[in-house]
Amino acid sequence: MSSDVQKYSTENQQDAIAEYAKEHEYTVVATYIDVGKSGLSLRGRDALKQLLSDVLSVERTFDVVLVLDVSRWGRFQNPDQAAHYEFLCRQAGVRVIYCAEPFGDDIAPITTIIKHLKRVMAGEYSRELSAKLYRAHLQQALLGFRQGGKLIYGFRRLLVDPTRNPRQVLNSGEYKALSSDKVLVIPGPPEELAVIKRIFRLYVRDKLSISQIARRLASSGIVGYGAKPLQVATIKHLLRNELCIGQLTYNVTTKKMQGRTIRNPDQLWTRFPAFAPIVPVSQFRRAQERLTQSANRRWDKKTIAHSLRGLLAQEGRLSQKLIDEAKGRPSAETVANHFGSLPAAYAEIGYSPPVKAPFGMNGKHWSRKAILTGLQRLHASKGRITNRSIDSFPGLPSYAYIRRHFGSVADAMRQAGLPVLSHSQIQSYTWKCRKVARSDEYFFGVRWTDANLLQTLRRLYKRHGYISQHLLDWTEGIPSAYYFAKRFGSLDNARIMAHIPLLTRSEMMLAALKRKREGKTIERPSRQSRGRPALRYRSDDILLGLRRLATREGVVSARLIDADARLPSWGTVARHFGSLSAAYKLVGLVRLRRKPARFGLLPKRTTR
Incomplete structure (x- = not known):
């Protein structure tokens, strides 16, 4: 606890303690230093806090604490605070030795009295120093010198020598280097002074509030320090x-000995x-x-209620x-602070207030309860819930709508009390359904029975001498390795059922090297050769299909587009034309006056 400019710098204290430890054959295992910290309180004394924590710790690595003198605990205004910290050390079995005191670690009654006097003197030293500094600052302020650092917007600090000759204007973060130099306050640039005049004009003449002034200045592009807009607190200050009328004030508030800030009466200001006034x-x-x-206005519940009735x-x-506003x-x-909330004030x-309509889709409003109930009904009828089943279920909005309002379909299912399956569980369930429907026997439109698949494996093994995932994926005209694994559970199960011996990794590598020597390597096909052929839709075909759909159904919607075998998905249509509305417009469809909202052809007019 000291800084370099004080009598006992940290280096001097450390050297004195090290010399004492060497003389008395102590080994210093840890050093606790609070550099440049005030000793008036424990605030900011992290090293002292750590020392007390280590003293009370079970895994303590020392038995003696060496302190330079009694005042090093702190210059507390209550001398018992320093005595308490020493007591904690002694109670934990740690001796406290004062290296620069004549009594060392003596705990005799006379020593206790001397320690108490020294603690009182340490606190008194801080009080006397605080009073001296206060009088010095007050005397300098009476001479017109600035006491403090950063100024408010529109003013600058001018560094002068003892004879008031200017040296330079101090920028933000700059301080004087010589204690004999002084600081004066001068007006800032003309553009900032014009802003100050504008603020007073808006506040006094135009009767704008401080927040309104801040918004107007921000809209005009006026910024303060740090290129940030002037805040309400800055404008109020x-x-x-x-300073706006040319007077430098001091002693407006007082904060002594790390106490609370006190606003002084006007007669105590300097x-x-x-x-000249700005x-x-x-x-x-x-x-x-x-x-x-504005400051003297005090709101109570009765006045606030009367004001709300007038506004209503x-x-x-x-x-x-x-x-x-x-x-x-x-x-x-x-x-809200007086009534607890705005609804409580409204009730008073x-x-x-009007009830807000629940969120809706296509003109139909869906409440959370209705959506959760619909999910429960869908799960009861289908046994599971998928995005496609949600879109096709008439008692629910689209899955995208549910995801937008609940965060995800899974979250909505959890709120509905329904089980949420993992991705692997969904895949397994889907494959089982495909197997029951015998749709798993088709691969790119070709039916593959179990016998055909096993025969294919035997033929490949006879030709190449081994079976691997890459071999299956690279061979044209047969299903992929993933298909074999899904069909038989794993690729090894397929080998066993085909009566193909299971080779080790090394045996497979030897077989591959043998083929390479014989010039029978398998050429890897291009990435696009195994891809599924993509369907290409012309714009004219899509528009013709939409018109046929509108003629047949009377209306057009995303669900009807997905259900039409001659049309691509509604997402493809939207990406093709920019949006579904753009596609409808090209076809000549109009929005029908019905709910939910639909698009269709104009009704034909009949003449009488």
Whole structure:
């Protein structure tokens, strides 16, 4: 606990303790240093906190604490605080030795009295130093010198020598290097002074609130320090600061000995005429009167309720935005703080806000309860839920709609109390369904029975001498290795059923090398050769199909498009034309006046 400019720097203390330890044959195993920290409290004393924690720890690695003198615990205003920390060490079985004190680790009664006196003297030293610094700062402020660091917007710090000759303007983060130099306050650039004048004009003449002024300045592109817009707190500080009328003030607030900040009476302030006023004094006084009126306003429940009734009579409704934008009325935050919430305040004045409609799709509103009930019905009828089954179920909106409002279909199923299957479980279930329907026997439109597959494996083994995943994937005209694994459970099961011996990895490599020497290597086909042939749709064909669908069904929708075998999916149509609406427009379909919303052909007019 010290800094380099104090009497006992950390290096001096460390050297003195090390010399004492060497002289008395102690081994220093840990050093706890609080560099540049105030000793008035435990705040910021991380090293001291760590020392006390290590002392009370079971795995302590030391039995003695060496301290330079009694004041090193801290210059606490309550001397018993330092005594308490020493007591904790001794209670834990750790001796405390003061290296620069004549009593060392003596705990005799007379030593205890001396320690207490030294602790009181350490605290008194801090009090005396605080009083001296306060008087020095006050005397410098009376001479017109700035006491402090960063200034508010629109003003600058000028570094001068003891005879007030200017040296340079200090930028943000710069400080004087010589203690004999002084700092004066001067007006900033003309453009910033123009902004200050504009702020006072908007506040006093135009009666704008501080938040409205901040928004107007931000919209004008005016920024302050750090290229950031002027905040409400900055503007309020400007309106209150007497630098705007050329007076440098000091002793407005006082904070001594790390205590709480106290605002001093006006008669204790020091004022020094530093430069000509930026704004007229009369305008500044009117700004102070308005600020005082705003500060003295105190809202209670009765006044707030009366204000809300007046706003309701004026606007016919209430909302958070209306309350915040109303002039001369409490903010929505103030209302919520007094009543607990805005709905509670509405109930107090007898106002019932309109019920918000539940979220909807295609003109039909779906509540959460209706969607969850629909999911339960779908699961009861199908046994499982998929995106396709949701889209085809008439009692539910689309799966994309559910995902948008619930986060995911799985979350909606959990809220409905339905089991959520993993991806592997869904794949397994799908394959079982395909197997029951015997649709798994088809691979790219060709039927493959178990006997055909096993015969294919035997033929490949006879030709190449082994069976592997790559061999199956690279051979044209047969299913993939994945298909064999799904059909028989695994590729090894397929080999066993085909009576093909299972080769080890090394045996397969030897067979591959033999084929390479014999020039019988298998050429790997291109990536696109095994791909499924893609269907190409012309724009004219899609539009013709949409018109036929509209003529046949009377309406057109995404579900009807997916169900039509002559049309691609609705997603393909949307990607092809940009959107479904664009495709409908090209076909000549119009939005019909019905719910849910549908598109169709214009009804034919009949003449009488």
